[in-house]
Amino acid sequence: MKTPTELTFEVLANSRNESANEVLLAAFQQESGPLFVESLKTILARRNKGAHTAALLRWHEFGEQERSLVLKARSRISGALRDAVLSNDALLFANACQVIELLEDYDLVPNLVTLAEHNTNPHANDAAALVLRLSAQLSTKLQSPAMQNDSRDAKVFRKVVLDSLRRSLDRYRYHKRAELLESFTLVCGADDELLLTILDDPHHPCFKGMSQVLASSSHPTVLNLLVDILHQEKAPATVLSIVSHRSDRKFISRLLDVCGRKRVPALSRNLKRLRTFSWLNATTHRLSTFSETDQVKSVHLLRASGVSPESVLNALEELLLSGEPAGRAAACEALAEFSGDHTNHLILQAVYDTAPPVQAAATRQLRDRHIPGTMPLLSDLLDCPHEEVRAAAREALSEFSFENFVKNYDSLSEEARQTTGSFVQRVDEEYLSLLKAEFAAQGVKPRLRAIEIATLLEVVPFVVEELLTLLSDQDHVVRAAAAEALKYWPVPEVQAALEVAAYDRSGTVQNAARSSLAVFTSFELPTTSAHAEVQR
Amino acid sequence: MDALSTGSLLAQFTKWERLGDGFRRTGPPLELVDFIPHIVGILLVGGIVAAIITYRRRNDLNRPCTDSQKLFRELCLAHDLDSGTQKLLGQLANAFQLAQPAEVFVSPQLFSTERLPESLRAEAALIAELRKRLF
Numbered sequence: 001m002k003t004p005t006e007l008t009f010e011v012l013a014n015s016r017n018e019s020a021n022e023v024l025l026a027a028f029q030q031e032s033g034p035l036f037v038e039s040l041k042t043i044l045a046r047r048n049k050g051a052h053t054a055a056l057l058r059w060h061e062f063g064e065q066e067r068s069l070v071l072k073a074r075s076r077i078s079g080a081l082r083d084a085v086l087s088n089d090a091l092l093f094a095n096a097c098q099v100i101e102l103l104e105d106y107d108l109v110p111n112l113v114t115l116a117e118h119n120t121n122p123h124a125n126d127a128a129a130l131v132l133r134l135s136a137q138l139s140t141k142l143q144s145p146a147m148q149n150d151s152r153d154a155k156v157f158r159k160v161v162l163d164s165l166r167r168s169l170d171r172y173r174y175h176k177r178a179e180l181l182e183s184f185t186l187v188c189g190a191d192d193e194l195l196l197t198i199l200d201d202p203h204h205p206c207f208k209g210m211s212q213v214l215a216s217s218s219h220p221t222v223l224n225l226l227v228d229i230l231h232q233e234k235a236p237a238t239v240l241s242i243v244s245h246r247s248d249r250k251f252i253s254r255l256l257d258v259c260g261r262k263r264v265p266a267l268s269r270n271l272k273r274l275r276t277f278s279w280l281n282a283t284t285h286r287l288s289t290f291s292e293t294d295q296v297k298s299v300h301l302l303r304a305s306g307v308s309p310e311s312v313l314n315a316l317e318e319l320l321l322s323g324e325p326a327g328r329a330a331a332c333e334a335l336a337e338f339s340g341d342h343t344n345h346l347i348l349q350a351v352y353d354t355a356p357p358v359q360a361a362a363t364r365q366l367r368d369r370h371i372p373g374t375m376p377l378l379s380d381l382l383d384c385p386h387e388e389v390r391a392a393a394r395e396a397l398s399e400f401s402f403e404n405f406v407k408n409y410d411s412l413s414e415e416a417r418q419t420t421g422s423f424v425q426r427v428d429e430e431y432l433s434l435l436k437a438e439f440a441a442q443g444v445k446p447r448l449r450a451i452e453i454a455t456l457l458e459v460v461p462f463v464v465e466e467l468l469t470l471l472s473d474q475d476h477v478v479r480a481a482a483a484e485a486l487k488y489w490p491v492p493e494v495q496a497a498l499e500v501a502a503y504d505r506s507g508t509v510q511n512a513a514r515s516s517l518a519v520f521t522s523f524e525l526p527t528t529s530a531h532a533e534v535q536r
Numbered sequence: 537m538d539a540l541s542t543g544s545l546l547a548q549f550t551k552w553e554r555l556g557d558g559f560r561r562t563g564p565p566l567e568l569v570d571f572i573p574h575i576v577g578i579l580l581v582g583g584i585v586a587a588i589i590t591y592r593r594r595n596d597l598n599r600p601c602t603d604s605q606k607l608f609r610e611l612c613l614a615h616d617l618d619s620g621t622q623k624l625l626g627q628l629a630n631a632f633q634l635a636q637p638a639e640v641f642v643s644p645q646l647f648s649t650e651r652l653p654e655s656l657r658a659e660a661a662l663i664a665e666l667r668k669r670l671f
Contacts, residue, residue, distance in 0.1 A: 004670050020638075023638045
């Protein structure tokens, strides 16, 4: 059931009698109250520019409720907004600008651009500022993930705005509106033909202004644009120069973000064309003050860029000495590309860093640098409490593998075998399994050598099963050597096997077995449980 | 079909001889007065049609127009006001010299007893009742 007032306004809203507008405007003259709100609602429901203009004139007096009513009538008030933008009434213009911005009415951008171009118009500055704000809103909209899923409207708006701005740039020499240039950079893409033409031609009327915008704007879209241009096959030299010279933190972060990701070939090529970064020498933005992740990214950027090795080395040194742990580690890794005493000195310093990743990065480089006295250091690092560092030391000493040891075993002196063997035990974590495999090798010699190595490395208890198997080897020399080696593991199980071997068909084996058994008699054999404990 | 119409035409052949009587010099000449009844008839029909059209236009609320009186009637109709009440509302609009008589429907302050002009003081009770009904 409608109230009488609702009925009145319903009739006024639906009436095709134009006199209803005057009646509504009379009701709208009230300061506030339900009739005022109802009249505003009804005015907005009708299509009458004059009444809409009257509503816009009072926009600044409206509360939240009234403003939301106006914003909901977006499609109906666009005509009045257009008229208001072109009107000379300062209050109406200011109110319309607010509404346009809140409505994000991009259809009015061409009108605003035209207005902004007329420098003599009292509203030109405000119009230019509004175009810039709307362009910024549109660029945000275009880049938001939600819009990317359903960007049809945004693309249409972009075309409207971009077309009007392009036409305006053709007349730039006359109006010189920097806001319109910046607006253009906010909505054009990195592959925009006009943008690239301007940036490639220093004689273009917009060149200077555009360069200034790109060099100074801190709008995220402009920063993205600069970085996106770096992804282009032919990035203009102007842009490379701007990228080199920008030293504001926001831009540096954006640039570093790109370098942290997988790089396309075009970007890599363009980065190589960058010969300097002014922020490397800036006192305000020292590398060591960057966040930890940015320090890592900056190392990647420097390595990918065409910055001189001296500058890169200086930057890496700064990071290594006063950066965050991850930054120090990245810098240390990057130092691998540099040689010389100074770098060697830095690496030796890094070995004693407090952060294990830095230590590890330095440790990996010690051997390749051929720094005198590094072997004892690496040997010490094999016992480092941090697994990461131990692994790096093992990596640095990778030539001390069991495989190499076996290969060169015969040519080594007894003393060298002892020293190298114990080193291999510490470096090659797989040595025991490789040794076990050696027991099953083809040929007598490798099997004999395996038995000798097991004795040398004092690992007989760990290869007992393989030695017991060798007691049944076809070759009597191998059987004898196995029997001989087993004397180092006096357990009942071995004793039983040796007692069987003592009756081997070969006298040599018998002698060896008996000799080992004789050794056993000097020990008190452990009980089965004690033996299991030892094995465990 | 042609044969049928031809047959029908020939069947009335006897009337053909009177066909051009009024035009012959020999017959009596036509006078203007002879047309008066026809003209009056036509004017009468035209007047009636015009009156019907005007009446329909006046009451066709769906027709686009700019008519303050019509809007007043439209609102009165929507509120189901009788002719006496409509007249009283009209007097109220006149008394306050409203540009649009329909403004009385959105101006409750006009119904205030204190503000009523002298000529409408006698109707104060009715007007107060009307205010309750409209707002």
